[in-house]
Amino acid sequence: MPIQNDRLTDTIGREKTLALQQWAEFPDVHILRGDQLHPVVSGNKLFKLEPLLAHAVRTGRKAAISVGGRYSNHLHALSWAARESGLDSIGLIRGFPEQPLTPTLQDCQEWGMQLHFIPPGEYRKRHLPAFWQPWLTAYPDSIRIDEGGWSAAAIEGSARWWHYIPGDARNVVCAVGSGCTLAGLLSHVPQGVRVVAVPVYRDRNAYAGLLTKLVHAGIDTSALALVTDLPNRGFGKLTGEQRQFKNDFEHETGIPLDPVYTTKVLHAVRQQLLQSSADLQGKTVVIHTGGLQGNRQG
Numbered sequence: 459m460p461i462q463n464d465r466l467t468d469t470i471g472r473e474k475t476l477a478l479q480q481w482a483e484f485p486d487v488h489i490l491r492g493d494q495l496h497p498v499v500s501g502n503k504l505f506k507l508e509p510l511l512a513h514a515v516r517t518g519r520k521a522a523i524s525v526g527g528r529y530s531n532h533l534h535a536l537s538w539a540a541r542e543s544g545l546d547s548i549g550l551i552r553g554f555p556e557q558p559l560t561p562t563l564q565d566c567q568e569w570g571m572q573l574h575f576i577p578p579g580e581y582r583k584r585h586l587p588a589f590w591q592p593w594l595t596a597y598p599d600s601i602r603i604d605e606g607g608w609s610a611a612a613i614e615g616s617a618r619w620w621h622y623i624p625g626d627a628r629n630v631v632c633a634v635g636s637g638c639t640l641a642g643l644l645s646h647v648p649q650g651v652r653v654v655a656v657p658v659y660r661d662r663n664a665y666a667g668l669l670t671k672l673v674h675a676g677i678d679t680s681a682l683a684l685v686t687d688l689p690n691r692g693f694g695k696l697t698g699e700q701r702q703f704k705n706d707f708e709h710e711t712g713i714p715l716d717p718v719y720t721t722k723v724l725h726a727v728r729q730q731l732l733q734s735s736a737d738l739q740g741k742t743v744v745i746h747t748g749g750l751q752g753n754r755q756g
């Protein structure tokens with residue numbers, strides 16, 4: 459059982475249900491409106507952060523330190539959730555201090571996050587202990603939260619998605635950033651259900667890296683279907699076709715998509731269904747993981 463952080467748990471809503479909206483074009487496909495989980499920090503981030511911050515509070519820590527880009531949904535959610543938990547937050551941001559603050563970082567700052575900018579060459583070392591050491595020294599009594607929250611606790615927290623997924627779903631589709639949400643889904647997948655994962659980056663080596671990461675975390679990947687044959691301009695970038703799709707989808711369904719994750723996921727689902735509907739048979743639930751704050755920067 460994940461440790462509960464009462465304030466955050468109450469905010470997320472222990473008994474809350476999420477709307478499941480049918481996609482008129484593909485009646486077997488239903489979109490789970492995780493974007494409506496919370497008005498400020500929507501989607502999957504609170505599931506990951508809640509157990510991490512609960513642990514921090516319980517062990518008497520004062521702050522949480524984490525990493526992310528200038529448009530990071532993760533840092534955005536962390537700054538809010540840390541404040542809600544009575545903790546300070548420190549964001550190590552890929553970029554330069556002279557760049558103008560994005561709307562994302564303006565919110566982070568307003569919610570009390572201390573921002574430090576790390577040049578890209580240095581930021582690349584964020585997986586190494588040496589990257590973190592000076593910050594953990596500068597901010598004693600803080601917890602380190604890896605990119606995307608990746609940790610056993612956040613994986614367990616991400617399994618809470620199953621609470622909202624109907625029992626007759628045959629396929630569950632999610633975006634892959636750090637892979638934490640995917641790992642949580644796989645760790646509690648019911649028999650006979652497939653977890654279809656759509657990575658949002660371009661680098662093919664990262665696909666192998668993802669599988670290694672899952673295996674190292676002890677995750678059984680037998681239910682995983684990884685979609686790898688996507689047109690992809692790389693993290694945070696949409697092709698012209700994907701941009702057009704975003705507009706059309708939002709117009710037709712009334713469901714807003716974010717530009718980094720969910721646009722690519724829904725576009726990929728549509729491609730799969732148009733090309734070879736045999737791949738996605740039966741009821742398919744696509745998780746809307748939120749991220750709508752990212753639309754503010756066009």
Ligand SMILES: *Cc1c(COP(=O)(O)O)cnc(C)c1O
Pocket residue numbers: 501502531532606633634635636637638639640716719720747748749750
């Ligand atoms: C962070 C994020 C993801 C990726 O989640 P991971 O657990 O890091 O794989 C997916 N969708 C949205 C909207 C996000 O903000």
